[in-house]
Amino acid sequence: MSILSSVSVESLVQSVADAVASVHDPEYPDVSIADLGLVESVTVSESGDVATIGLIPTFSGCPALDMIATDVEAAVLALTEVQQCNVEWLPGPVWTNERLTDRARTTLADEFTVVLRRKDGGLRCPICGSDAVVDQSLAGPTRCRSVAWCDSCRNPVEVMR
Ligand SMILES: [Zn+2]
Incomplete structure (x- = not known):
């Protein structure tokens, strides 16, 4: 097992980060988990063969x-x-929708009519931009999403929890 120089470890970390960023959310196939703000840390061992995400x-x-x-x-x-990859679900920091990149926000709104709750609890319609979005039920299509209704353009929208 050879010890990589710090430069090659650095470039390997970048390659690993790129590989992680190529993974898309199963529920939103056009959105990468990096754009969703799920990726907190990418590290590679000094020997370069163990990656921890x-x-x-x-x-x-x-x-x-x-x-x-x-x-x-x-x-x-x-x-x-990379010979070994450890994926760890971190207990913190807590995910908030502020971790989403603008690209993720745009894709979620345009392709999936998914809306993100603002800090004040309000919702903005991803279709018409109106604030007249009301929660319908907490039982959404999955446990990660709920359904709301836009009173302005009269379309159902999904709310990402
Ligand atoms: Zn609307």
Whole structure:
């Protein structure tokens, strides 16, 4: 086992981070988990063969988490340098929708009509931009989402929890 120079470890960390960023959320196939703000840390051992990925769950108990961890592992292990990949779900910091990148926000709104709750609890319609969005029921299509209704354009929208 050879010890990589600090420069090659650095470039390997970048490759691992790129591999992690190529993993998409199973529920929102066009949104990467990096854009969702799930990726908190990417580290590689000095020898370069063990990668450890620290992820933050959007909603604990969400069934997609297992799939995400499996996909991350597969993507990282596809790099020839990496022999072992540990995926850790970190207890903190707590995920908030402020961790989403603008790209994720745009894709969620445009392709999935998913709306994010503002800090004041308000909702803005991703279709027409109105604030007249009312919560319908807490039982959404999955435990990670709930359904709301826009009174302005009369469309259902999904709320990401
Ligand atoms: Zn609307």
